[in-house]
Amino acid sequence: MEQGHHGGMSEESHEDRPTDGAAVQMDAISAALLRARALVLHDIVACRADVPGIVDVLDAAVHEREWWVRKWPEGAQYLAGQVAQDVQDHLVDTEGRWPACPLHAEEALQLEPPMDADPRWICGLGCGEIAALGKLPPQPPVPTN
Ligand SMILES: [Zn+2]
Numbered sequence: 001m002e003q004g005h006h007g008g009m010s011e012e013s014h015e016d017r018p019t020d021g022a023a024v025q026m027d028a029i030s031a032a033l034l035r036a037r038a039l040v041l042h043d044i045v046a047c048r049a050d051v052p053g054i055v056d057v058l059d060a061a062v063h064e065r066e067w068w069v070r071k072w073p074e075g076a077q078y079l080a081g082q083v084a085q086d087v088q089d090h091l092v093d094t095e096g097r098w099p100a101c102p103l104h105a106e107e108a109l110q111l112e113p114p115m116d117a118d119p120r121w122i123c124g125l126g127c128g129e130i131a132a133l134g135k136l137p138p139q140p141p142v143p144t145n
Contacts, residue, residue, distance in 0.1 A: 029069055029076055036080035037062045039134030040087055043121075046136040047099040049091070057094075061086035077117040080133055084111055084119075099136055103127055 040058055044050055061083045068082070069075050075082070088108070091098045097108035101123040109121035109130055121130045131137060 029066075029073060032069065032076035032079045033062055033066060036065070036083045039080045040084045042134050043084070043099055043136040044087070046138045048139060049095065049098045051095055054091075054095070057090050058083070058087055061090065078115050081111050081114065081116060081119040084133055085114065100139070101125065101127055101130065102137070102139060 037058060040061075041055070044054055044058065064086065065079060065083055069079055088098060088111075092108075097106070099109050099121060101107040101109055104123060104125045104127070107123055107125050109123055111119040111133060112122045113119055119133050121133065121136060122128065123130055
């Protein structure tokens with residue numbers, strides 16, 4: 001009845017793995033995708049833009065970027081900014097401006113630099129830098145008229 005814990009074929013986790021670049025890269029990319037999603041989701045929620053369907057838009061953007069980053073792993077550092085801009089592009093067609101400037105509700109913030117590992121939300125109407133991506137402060141509810 002007693003089985004040695006040495007048995008073998010079913011247990012692969014302790015196998016000596018060769019330095020497999022592909023596997024390491026895969027993990028890093030998955031982590032980068034998750035991080036990008038979390039940062040963008042934070043800013044969506046901060047702006048109260050978490051309308052029905054927004055998570056689908058975000059997930060679709062993350063999914064779309066997956067092939068992009070797997071082709072170009074160096075781009076992983078830019079992933080969050082790219083996903084944010086994808087969501088932004090999509091929302092312009094549907095929900096409107098996101099994220100809105102805290103002072104200029106009609107002005108959407110822009111990510112600067114657009115291709116950067118640590119882009120900032122900038123207001124083009126003079127407020128300058130509002131926050132880093134993923135760090136937007138929660139905005140008060142917009143009074144509806
Ligand atoms: Zn502004």
